[in-house]
Amino acid sequence: MQKSVSDKGSGYNFRNNITIDWCPGCGDFGIVSAVTQALSAMKMDPQDVVAVSGIGCSGKTPHYLNIAGTHTLHGRAIPYAVGVKLANPNLNVLVMGGDGDLLSIGAGHFVGEGRRNSGVKVLLYNNSVYGLTKGQAAPTLPLGEKVKSLPRPNILGKINPITLAMASGYSFVARAFSSEIKQLSELIQRAIKHEGSAVIEVLQPCPTYNDVNTLDWYRQRVYKLEDDKSWDPVVNSKEEDEAKFDRGYRKSLEWGDHIPIGIFYENNTIPSYTKRLAGVIPDYLKYPPALQDVSDRDGYT
Ligand code: SF4
Secondary structure (H helix, E strand, C coil): CCCCCCCCCCCCCEEEECCCCCCCCCHHHHHHHHHHHHHHCCCCCHHHHHEEEECHHHHHHHHHEEEEEEEECCCHHHHHHHHHHHCCCCEEEEEEEEEEHHHCCCCHHHHHHHHHHHCCEEEEEEECCCHHHHCEECCCCCCCCCCCCCCCCCCCCCHHHHHHHHHHCEEEEEECCCCCCCHHHHHHHHHHHHCCCCEEEECCCCCCCCCCHHHHHCCCCEEEEHHHCCCCCEEECCCHHCCCCCHHHHHHHHCCCCCEEEEEEEEECCCHHHHHHHHHCCCCCCHHHHHHHHHCCCCCC
């Protein structure tokens, strides 16, 4: 289903010349670097990739990329991105959103896309606060944690994005750390090559509002799943799914002194939504029939 990657993007600069206005030390810088490195490494034709963001500091990401992009509404980046993907299944569609955006107001869309499996790739920027609006507790901040922007410890429990993504049905689920740019770039490339939808949670410091989960705090704790040579999260047959899903799900619960990063689960046996649509809508994949149909209708010229 994914269009094969040409070498049209060879030598292309995926970072534009717009000045980035994130705070010094923000983990978002590492994510932009990893995205541009991934697209360059794949020699991606810039016309084949689209970035869609929600609201928050992360929402500015498409502004800094030399590709088509849209800065949408709070919590609505996923449905917008799915619309882009369904209109042209050949596009590689990247979603950029924070944990406050995707797991609070956008939580229903996040879960719904897991079962849909349309093929969008979700980069979930996780700094546990709403940075753009002065550091309120976001859905991934643990119960009882007090970051400097809060008057008292958090009284809500946290969502585990990896566990939620797996339970929702995403066929590619991974976690990265914004300072491990090479690994994040490789995960993005692998997610793009994966046919179904993907979630990559990216742990990142917000030095302005989160003084607990700092750069050093993460550096002292993260370790790579791939360093365990017996770790194999890839499912290529239905028979091996139960054991690998169970192992990845249990691993996703690990948090504290040791935090795993890497791929928790990759299932290559689940057909994408576009393939399922092609099974019930004749000629769906003969792009662009949808656009031609619209232009033929009364009122559309
Ligand atoms: Fe980054 Fe936090 Fe500043 Fe937002 S407020 S740009 S997340 S450091």
